[in-house]
Amino acid sequence: MVGLFINTLPLRVNVSGDAFLGDWLKQLRTQWLDMREHEHTPLIQIQKWSEVPAGQPLFESILMFENYELSRRLQAQGGKWGKRRFRLYEQTGYPLTLTVYSDSQLCLQIEFDRRRFEEATIERMVCHLKVLLQGMLSGPTQRLLDLEYLTQQERSELLVRWNSTRADYSRRATLHGSFEEQVKLSSGSIAVEAGDQKLTYSELNSRANRLAHHLLRRGIRPEDLVGICVDRSVDMVIAMLAVLKSGAAYVPLDPAFPKERLAQILDDAQVKVLLVQRHLVSVLPIVRTDVLYLSAPEIAYESAEAPCSTAQSSNLAYVIFTSGSTGRPKGVQIEHRAVMNFMESMSRKPGLSSEDTLLAVTTFSFDIAGLEVFLPLLKGARVVIADKEVAIDGRRLARLVESSGxxxxxxxxxxxxxxxxxxxxxxxxxxxLCGGEAFPVELAKELIPRCSSLWNMYGPTETTIWSTIWRVRTAQGSIPIGQPIANTDVYILDRHLQPLPIGVPGELFIGGEGVARGYWRRPDLTAERFIANPFKPHNGERLYRTGDLCRWRADGSIECLGRNDQQVKIRGYRMELGDIETALATHPLVKQALATVQQTAVEKKLVAFITAKTDMSAAPGELRKHLIDRLPDYMVPSSFVTLDRMPLTPNGKIDRNALPTVSSANEDHAHAEWPTPADPMENMIASVLRRVLAIENIGSNSNFFDLGADSLSILRVAVKLEELLGREVVVIDLFRNPTVKSLAEYLRGKEGSGQQIRTKEQISAHRNSVRLRLQKRLMRVE
Incomplete structure (x- = not known):
């Protein structure tokens, strides 16, 4: 007989972990019996009644239970039938079919689509079913969440073998103490370089010591917080070391942050002293704390000898404030021992030695800047600090990579x-080293032939910079975030804190030496995000719940799939969408605000949707200015879209999936009403913006950032203008002159002054040499 003679019933099964096994099975059987009267209803009709969209399968797995003993009954006929064995072969056409045969033993058979499943996955699934069924024999009063389905081998692999990361490290050491030990070995070597400034290890140590003595004179002690507001410079490194030498913990304050944001951080941190460069005083809010200028002459009269620090490895090293969902940043407290473990792990893998030069490009308020400063200084290497203007200009940064070696x-x-x-x-x-956000495969393909080794780094601020690493040798499929660093535990758990098998998504939890003390003055949030480690209950270890959805791969590496909340990362910066929405809602014309992330062909973009309180709505430029005064620039959306009302789900909640894409939204560009470009220079700039940003209505007063430009698109604009003008256009000049009119005036001024950095022919020759070098590298890799 050939054919499919079954009636298929789609069944929605609710699995509540607190339900008792016997009650749940009875309920499931009752639900199935109730549906039997509909077993002749065509599936296409059922799909029309369901909430499953047309074109999407109603279900992709099927369970069949054969409640008869085919082979035995046929053999019972006697004669030749009695000597034969019979088996039923069925094929449903679904990607996954589980058939259960009732005989003297319960037999399970799984058919699967090899285009969708690997054989190893199905083998694990069969083992899970076996463990589940065996566990059910213990009785009907078990709760569903107590039923085990992992094999002992799997459980050991997930919890023990893949977390075998124990390694010795200087557990009792402090960052500044380890630096002082390195000074003895590398006193005459260059420690830090920024622009024209260079300091040897001995010089850097002496200057940090003087500042540390002055901080001690002002009453600074362990566990105190000291704010640091400086540009990316040698002063930044001196200040960081000096605060640590005084026994205190530093709080980095980015001078690019708006005053309101800095005021929030300073109000929460209650720093005892604020270290600042004199030229940055204007960016600070009014503060009621002790302000110390790094150029204060009295510092030079302090002792150059190391102060007697009473700080221990259990004391705080720094507190970094990150975006908070309530609209106020939250401070993450990191201790010395956590940083020491991290640094020693990084020195081994990916690896760094005294022969290395590390180019630091990360903003001071981003926790990964700690690796760039301290890792080289603890190993006798050299750190070269790129200033902000260089760090945002790809061409100048490329030249610094070469010139710095x-x-x-x-x-x-x-x-x-x-x-x-x-x-x-x-x-x-x-x-x-690449980290801070998802690593696109296409980018990895471009980078692999351009370096000696490429590493994907992952980790939240709450577990000390990076927690997992992966060497990227090939770029196929998605790039994993790797495996845990030294003395770090990682678990992928369900909502009942039970480990999940290979391939099954769950939330990533991180434990070990890198786990932060908690959030500064936020015991409620600390208790929510930092929990007791259920797999090591006897030694007080804790886990941080990351909110990242991940899954294990068969090789023991981890793949990150996204978030389970409203936290996002764009250009490496972590932010809470609620933080942006709260700031937008304070605008007098905004009734409702929603922030979301939309993926373009090249990158992610932050988009804000608003509804107005009255018939008058705020222009994008006005909203942007409102946020610039309150949030860091990386948290200001690229686009602002005004809607008549927010789309809602049937149960009345905002439907984020129904929000229009920026390209299709009717975005109100106020610049469309502005004067059209007035001369050839303005027309050229407007033409380049139209091509790069794919926006038609561009006026003389159009602001690049109101049009949705970001650092990458600004670079593209600079490159295009450079080609048309025949001379270099520096990216920072576009940031300083962000409108068509102001940039045209600036470029005309440079033209009139005769300033011409490179000719068109020189630019072309440089690009040809770059292509030639890259071709040679590609040939060597192949």
Whole structure:
């Protein structure tokens, strides 16, 4: 007989972990019996009644129970039938079919689509079913969440073998103490370099000591917080070391942050002293704390000898404030021992030695800047600090990579993409670290032939910079975030805190030496996000719940799938969408605000949707200015879209999936009403903006950032203008002159002054040399 003679009933099964096994099975059987009267209803009709969209399968797995003993009954006929064995072969056409045969034993058979499932996955599934069924024999009064389905081998692999990361480290050491030990070994070597400034290890140590003595004179002690507001410079490193030497913990304050944001952080942190460069006083809010200028003459009269620090490895090293869902940033407290474990792990893998030069490009308030500063200084290496103007300009940054002789560089995918777009050909001996956001496969393909080794780094601020790493040798499929670093435990758990098998998504939890003390003055949030480790209940270890959805791969690496909340990362910066929505809602014309992330062909973009309180709505430029005064620039959306009302789900909640894409939304660009470009220079700039940003209505007063520009698109605009003008256009000049009119005036002024950095022919020759070097690198890799 050939054919499919079954009636299929789609069944929605609710699995509540608190339900008792016997009650749940009875309920399931009752539900199935109730549906039997509909077993002749066509599936296409059922789909029309359901909430499953047309074109999407109603279900992709099927369970069949054969409640008869086919082989035995046929053999019972006697004669030749009695000597034969019979087996039923069925094929349903679904990707996954589980058939259960009732005989003297319960037999399970799984058919699967090899295009959708690997054989190893199905083998694990069969083992899980076996463990489940055996566990059910213990009785009907068990709760469903107590039923085990992992084999002992799997459980050991997930909880023990893949977390075998124990390694010795200087558990009792402090960061500044370890630096002082390195000074004895490398006193005459260059420790830090920024622009024209260079300091040896001995010079850096002496200057940090003087500042530390002055802080002690002002009453600074362990566990105190000291704010640091400085540009990316040698002063930044001196200040960080000095605060640690005084026994206190530093709080980095980015001078690019708006005053309101800095005021929130300072109000929460209650720093005892605020270290600041004199030229940055204007960016600070009014503060009621002790302000110390780094150029204060009295510092020079302090002792150059190391102060007697009473700080221990259990004391705080720094507190970094990150975006908070309530609209106020939250401070993450990191202790010395956590940083020491991290640094020693990084020195081994990916690896760094005294022969290396690390080029630091990360903003001071981003926790990964700690690796860039301290890792080289603890190993006798050299750290070269790129100033902000260089760090945002791909071409200038590419030149600094070459001139500095950098052998290690850490950056976000956005910065690496910016370097590639600037024509960077790579270096044979450079080690690239990429982290802060998802690592696109296409970007990895471009970077692999441009370096000696490429590493994907992952970790939240709450577990000390990076927690997992992965060497990227090939770029196929998705790039994993890797495996845990030294003395770090990682678990992928369900909502009942039970481990999940290979391939099954769950939330990533991180434990070990890197776990933060908690959130500064936020015991409620600390208790919510930092929990007792259920797998090591006897030694007080804790886990941080990351909110990241991940799954194990068969090789023991981890794949990150996204978030289970409203936290996002763009260009490496972590932010809570609620933080942006709260700030937008304070605008007098905004009734409702919603922030979301939309993916373009090249990158992610932050988009804000608003509804107005009255018939008058705020223009995008006005909303942008409102946020610039309250949030860091990386949290200001690229686009603002005004809607008549927010789309809702049937149960009345905002439907984020129904929000229009920016390209299709009727976005109100106020610049459309502005004067059209007035002369050839303005027309040229407007034409380049139209091509790069794909926006038609561009006026003389159009602001690049109101049009949705970001650092990458600004680089593209600079490159296009450079080609048309025949001379270099520096990216920072576009940031300083962000309208068509102001940039045209600036460029005309440079033209009139005769300033011409490079000719069109020189630019073309440089690009040809870059292409030639890259071709040679590609040939060597192949």
């Amino acid at each position: 950098a052998t290690v560089m850490q950056a976000t995918p956005t910065t690496w993409r910016m370097l590639l777009e600037a024509g960077w050909a790579g270096r044979e001996n450079i080690k690239l």
